[in-house]
Amino acid sequence: MxxxxxxxxxxxxxxxxxxxxxxxxxxxxxxxxxxxxxxxxxxxxxxxxxxxxxxxxxxxxxxxxxxxxxxxxxxxxxxxxxxxxxxxxxxxxxxxxxxxxxxxxxxxxxxxxxxxxxxxxxxxxxxxxxxxxxxxxxxxxxxxxxAEVSPRFKILSIDLETTMRADKILSAAFYADDFRLVLMLGEGEDSPELKYVSSEKALLLAFINTVDHYDPDIFIGWNVVGFDFNVLKARADALHVSLRLGRDKQPMQLHESGQGKLFVRMAGRMVLDGIDTLKGATYQFESFSLENVSRQMLDRGKLIDHVDVRGDEIQRLFRDDKAALARYNLEDCKLVWDIFEKANLINYLIERARLTGLPLDKVGGSAAAFDNQYLPHLHRKGYVAPEYASGVSGLGAPGGYVMESRPGLYRHVLVLDFKSLYPSIIRTFKIDPYGLAEGLKEGAQPEDLLPGFNHAIFSRSKTILPELIETLWAARDQAKQVNNAALSQAIKIIMNSFYGVLGSNVCRFYDQRLSSSITLRGHEILTKTGECIEENFGFKVIYGDTDSVFVWLGDDFPVAEANAKGEALACFLNRWWRDNLQQRFQIDTQLEIEYETHYSRFLMPTIRHSEKGSKKRYAGLKRFPDGTERMVFKGLENVRTDWTPLARELQEQLYERVFKGQAWKPLLKTVVEQLKRGELDTKLVYRKRIRQGLDQYVKNKPPHVQAGLKAERAYQQMDQPTPYRSGSYIEYAITINGPEPIEFLSSSLDYQHYLEKQIRPVAEAIMQFLGEDFDDLVAPQIKLF
Known part of the structure; x- marks a missing residue:
């Protein structure tokens, strides 16, 4: 040191x-x-x-x-x-x-x-x-x-451009709200934002000097550890440059976890990856490429027009127009900067750290967050945490409750939702590792005991976790009142992670008596709520999922009265649960059910090739109090990236026309005609992730893997590295010669495949409830294939 x-x-x-x-x-x-x-x-x-x-x-x-x-x-x-x-x-x-x-x-x-x-x-x-x-x-x-501290960090966004094989750094860009610079390999005229260096080694030394001069607390970037810092380390090692980027002037360290994830360590500075941070804040995108996320969040993208061939374009710009490459490089930094600002990610991480003690750069960390909050209290109660995953198992602790659905095409379906159900159950029924130990302890007073499931007994008075959740709950209510979205989101994620910590066999507090006392209580609550609605109001509950019930008011129910009925149902149920739990357990309930949504039209489909209702899959036309409406899809092809754009677009358009009472048959016929004429080829692309290296698929090679292997052979013939690694997406089409990668597509597309595997399933899911037959409707078009 x-x-x-x-x-x-x-x-x-x-x-x-x-x-x-x-x-x-x-x-x-x-x-x-x-x-x-x-x-x-x-x-x-x-x-x-x-x-x-x-x-x-x-x-x-x-x-x-x-x-x-x-x-x-x-x-x-x-x-x-x-x-x-x-x-x-x-x-x-x-x-x-x-x-x-x-x-x-x-x-x-x-x-x-x-x-x-x-x-x-x-x-x-x-x-x-x-x-x-x-x-x-x-x-x-x-x-x-x-101490309560509101820090103001110095943040620097960085981005490297390299050769195709990443065996040479061509340029390095830095961006902050008060600083911007591009280091460019080669010769040219310097400017305040562009500095040319004579060699790659000189570029690395200039990189170190720039960091030392700006002195950031936090680096941000896109895949910034897996690519940028990884390349920096590899090139610095190759050129015998010591990457002294820490504030202690010691070399940066790059570590690999047992799962193959890379981490950067340097004294006094941390690195935040935009992809990991967005995922941790529960953002979801079809693709986490910088181009896609920036288009979705900022309505702008990279400065290279043909993003799909940006590798070739970067090499061309480096050769022919270094100033343009510098602008592109710097804009990538700014895109990341603007995404962090738009999503308020730094404030989200600060709030998470304040609540959990997790370092800002900790990826995931729900178990560590639980430990940080729970263990100090547990030690002061006279206990230490158990050995990892040593709790009682083999008890059959199920997950969240999913009710058998009643398939159909409905009018006027209401959704009632329990607010933070699992945290509410923990608070109400005193579910807690320490409370379980005290409840099962010899000599515990009977009047202090509260039954769980699978022989769990909890202390009413000796608890830790319910109080932690109560504190977080109050803080979230306060955050909502002052519109602190970052804090509210951080608290929501933390509270919802508590069940996962208790129910995961890789966590120290895993015990199925704890997890089943949460989930089975949730099952009971959803089941009794459905029964209560049907017995007291006569409405049918057509579905229930984890913390929600879907109530069919009847197709003839007056639309103007739906919202009032939803509020009345919620009010009745909250009173009913308060009285029920006071009578059964002499406890005050923390359960709160809210009226959430009115669907003016609602489809609960069947499982494909079955009459049985599906689960976690539905579509509806959501009606707002001001009379406006919006389509909502859950678990259907429209929101699944492994279906083609054709199927997803058709589903959205077809269902919307049916829900709104518009003519839908012409749409379906037109799509089939356009398909056979080859007018929809750009919408016939499948996109699927590989979970391991392509060479590891030996016995079973699904279509996307077959396409990926064909692409790998093509890249080898071109003497270029394969872009496909574990976690990569492969885009491909089904041709008359089988799956082929989009970048090397050479055969005619198999239109019959797309008709049977993409158009038919989407259409039949709703047509069966309209009394229509797919083959009868499109038979003339099918014969033309």
Whole structure:
């Protein structure tokens, strides 16, 4: 560790940027880089020990196993696991020794608890520090406490352009609201925003100097780790350049996880990928290419017209028009910048960090978020977290409830939705790992107990999770009142992740008594809600899904009265549930059902080739209180990217005409005629993702893989690298010679395939409820094929 000058502070506040841990002679050294109002500085915490927990009953065995190790100690603690077994803390003054011990104990069958929690995270977690921190300095000692901080980060968007094989960097662009620059390989006239460099090595050195000069807290980009920083590292290694991009002037580190995901580590700076951040904030796009997302969010795209051949175009611009390449490179940076601003992503991550303690650059992290919030409270209650996935299993804990649907084409269907059902169930029925331990504890008072499912019993008074959710719930209500969308979204994602943590067998609190007490209670609530509606109002409940019920008012119900009926149903049900739960369990309900939607027309289709109703698939014409209407599709071809644009467009147009009482037969006939004349060829493209490398598909090679393999052979013949890797999308068409990739399409299209596999299924799904036959309607057109 370099000798970094410690700031001469008495007291200040800031926001934690990065966290590092490393061995030193005096113990583990923790370093936190903090963004304060007017500076960024490191805080070092020396002489620390790692800790995890082991069972008292295994201490003698453990001591024999670790007899040859030094640098560790055991201490009896006034804590137990959730099965009331006493525990020792195992402390190490070296990260290296701790990792060796954990590896050895794992193969020796010793139970370890919380051994995976990084010391940098535990140090903050146990002090309830989540993002904001108050720092008090006495001599060389720092005391850290939680603080409310609204940081202002320095952000820099970066983007590289390279050769087709990414074996040379051609240009590097930087963009911020107060800075823009492109470094271009080659010769030309410099300008304030364009600087030419004589060699790739000089470009890398200029890149380092630019970062040092601008001094950003955060890098943003598009696939910025998987491509840009990966290429930077590879080219720097090849050219013997040390990528000293961190604020400690140490080389940047590129790590690969066990799942093959790359991570960048540098002191005092973090990297945020636009794709991962949007996904984490629950944004969904048909394609997460920068071109598609920027078109969807910003109504503009890249500066190269033919984006599908941008690789060739970039090489041409580098050869013939470097100034144009610089503009293109810089615009890519600005697109990313504008997407982050439009989606308010930085504020979303700040709010997430404040709520969970997760680092801003943490991808996913629902289990870590749960740990950060839950474990400090659990420890103070006298317990440690269980061994990973050691909870009770094999109990048959189902997922969310999906009611058997009643297929048909309806008028006037209302949707009633339970607000945050699973968090509401946790709050109402006191579902909690700690509460379960206290509820099953010998000597628990009967009046304090609340039954769950699968023999779970919870304490009414000794709980942690319901209070955490209650706090988050109140914060979300407040966020909505002040229109803080970033905070509201962050809280929603966190609350909804709690069930997943309790129900996933890769999480430490996994226990099917917990997860089934949530899901089976949800089943009961949806079922009883449907029965209540039918018994008290006589309306048919035609479908239910996880937290919603779909109520058919009847085709002749007055349209003007639908909204009022929806509100009346919600009001009745909330009273009914309040009385029901008070009578059965003597508890106050946190359940709240809301009237959500009125569909003036609604289709619940059948499963294909069956009379049975489908699940999670429907379409409707949503009617708003002002009388306007909008088409909604759920799970149908219109919203599935593995169906062709032809099928998706036809479904939307056909269903809208049927729902609005317009002539629909001419549309269907016209589409079939256009198909056979070859006028719809551009809409016959399939697009499907490969889940693994193409060479790994051995026994089963579905159409998109066959097309991808043909493309790979074509790229090899052209001496170009294949663009297809695990997670890539392949675009292809079905021809008379089978599947062919779009970029190497050479055969005539198989129009009969598209008629039978794309047009027919879409049309028949609704025609069966209209008393019409597809073959009768389009028979003359079919004969012309």
């Amino acid at each position: 370099p000798n970094l000058d410690q700031p001469k502070l008495k007291s200040t506040t800031g926001f934690i940027l990065t966290r590092q841990q490393q061995d030193s002679q005096a113990g583990v050294l923790l370093t936190y880089w903090v963004r304060a109002a007017d500076q960024v500085f490191p805080i070092t915490i020396p002489n620390q020990e790692t800790v995890f927990f082991v069972l008292d009953a295994q201490v003698e065995t453990l001591q024999r196993i670790l007899a040859r190790f030094s640098g560790w100690r055991l201490a009896k603690l006034a804590l137990t696991d959730l099965n009331y077994q006493g525990v020792h803390g195992l402390y190490c003054r070296s990260l290296k020794v701790m990792r060796q011990i954990v590896d050895l104990l794992r193969v020796s069958g010793i139970v370890m608890m919380e051994e995976d929690i990084r010391l940098t995270d535990r140090f903050l977690m146990e002090r309830f520090i989540q993002g904001g921190v108050s720092i008090t300095q006495r001599a060389d000692q720092f005391k850290l406490r939680p």
